[in-house]
Amino acid sequence: MYQIDFRHPGSVYFVGIGGISMSGLAEILADAGFTVSGSDRQRSPLTEALEQKGINVLYGQRAENITEDIDCAVFTSAIRQDNPEYIAVQEKNIPSLTRAQLLGQLMKNYDIPIAVSGTHGKTTTTSMISEILLRADTDPTLSIGGILKTIGGNIRVGGKHYFVTEACEYTNSFLSFAPRIGIILNIEEDHMDFFKDLEDIRRSFRRFALLLPADGCLIFNRSIPRAEEFLQGLPCRVVTYDSKPGADYYFDGYSCDEKGHTSFTLHSPSGQQQISLQVPGVHNASNATAAIALSDLLSIPRETAAAALLSYTGADRRFEYKGTIGGVTVIDDYAHHPTEIAATLKAAADYPHKTLWCVFQPHTYSRTKAFLKDFAKALALADRVVLADIYAARETDTLGVSSLTLQEEIQALGRDCAYFPTFDEIENFLLENCINGDLLITMGAGDVHKIGENLLGI
Secondary structure (H helix, E strand, O other), X not given: OOOOOOOOOOEEEEEOOOOHHHHHHHHHHHHOOOEEEEEEOOOOHHHHHHHHOOOEEEEOOOHHHOOOOOOEEEEOOOOOOOOHXXXXXXXXXXXXEEHHHHXXXXXXXXXXXEEEEOOOOHHHHHHHHHHHHHHOOOOOEEEEEEEEHHHOEEEEOOOOOEEEEEEOOHHHHHHHOOOOEEEEOOOXXXXXXXXXXXXXXXXXXXXXXXXXXXXXXXXXXOOOOOHHHHHOOOXXXXXXXXXXXXXOEXXXXXXXXXXXXXXXXXXXXXXXXXXXXXXXXXXXXXXXXXXXXXXXXXXXXXXXXXXXXXXXXXXXXOOEEEEEEOOEEEEEEOOOOHHHHHHHHHHHHOOOOOOEEEXXXXXXXXHHHHOHHHHHHHHOOOOEEEEOOOEOOOOXXXXXXXXXXXXXXXXXXXXXXXXXXXXXHHHHHHHHHOOOOOEEEEEOOOOOHHHHHHHHOO
């Protein structure tokens, strides 16, 4: 594998530089003195931010973009072997790395690299940890899978002590990482276009845990099935957390106020404490518990951690308040897995509203087919559901599943569900049917957020 020489910065080209993680890595390397450039399919706020920092971004991926002066090319997992820039890199014998391999090498430059993994909750928990480290004046370097308002983006270039990043299991990318502290929030079925089954996913997370050194630590959600089996024989220290007694850290007494804000009692080796959040849902109480376990491990004062968590108002597209129109509150959320959808809609139930509307855009054909009945059951937690077409992302429709298929499943559960093939039709339907006091959530990992933004005129 090609090794980046951080002592002698060279020229690095990112294929797909506009991705949330790739853009962050590009910024970190540019700050370290590398000559950074890259390409993407279209202009975006992330690519424009890179250009403002002096990074050359090319739009459209073409073979002629790959020049002889490039020392290393970096690819995302979404780049296929028929991509013209991928082909040009191979033909010119230019060294290359995957995004995960580069991130793994980068982590080795920090004293305490921290990797947050799990099927759900990575961005929120990483954001909570980031808020704590910033409040504690530790000058962390941060790479977040979403936009954090406190830093005005997804990346913060700080000192060389703490480095915090998300660790995604898709294509086993997190196995290229080099963490000293790891967090596993949950392990569930997802990315079934890559993994064989749940056991295959568990094996991947187990291999991730085994990356941690003997002087490192794993913070682990004890509610994960067969926890003892998973943790057996790990060389590192293990700290557990849960929503019930038996773990090192656990919480109870969960409640919400009239605005949907969360509070709970945290139990830890140092005693118990009341914790309050500005974000809703029992899942966020769990995420906050994991973040506090880490802050204790880093010897950050508990009052600092609690204050940071109270100030956290959510990352971009995580139960994000977008605005109000005609008395209808518009929220946007990234949830695209049945467990995430259920957690978000259960949290929404604590938010003041008359009718809870969910506009859902399924993400990928393979995920929709694999979890069809689970999607229907989770979405049925809303009072009224509106479906957009499936957001294909990296896939093509070869599985014979559509939003109409999902609509039938939801209606079979007795829940009102409409489907429209265009955003314009969905927006017109909502304008005609939503009334003062309703709560409208746009949900999915694609571009469904545009519906709420169009309604609000933002």
